[in-house]
Amino acid sequence: MAVPPSSAAAGRTTVSWSALLSRVAAAVLGGYGFAWGLVSAATSLCVAAGMGFHDAAFLSSLVGVLAYLAAFLWAIAARRTWPVWLVLAGGGALLALLASAMQAALT
Secondary structure (H helix, E strand, O other): OOOOOOOOOOOOOOOOHHHHHHHHHHHHHHHHHHHHHHHHHHHHHHHHOOOOHHHHHHHHHHHHHHHHHHHHHHHHHOOOOHHHHHHHHHHHHHHHHHHHHHHHHHO
């Protein structure tokens, strides 16, 4: 008679609730913050380059949706969550600062 495989041998791993919550929060909130920073920075840079505001906002929003999707998938698939948080939160903050500085220079 064959012995049934244990849960560890079957490839199952246990994940704590805090790790799961951190990963989901990084995907949803970190991805949103990064996409928002990217959209605001891209809109400011396009307007500074001479594009109309509404065209720049529309183009940047399209890019932002793709960036959110990529950030979300990366946050779910990443081996560790601390680099995800670092890139998404830090990158989103830097992009928002860039957008704010560019908007202040334009007015």
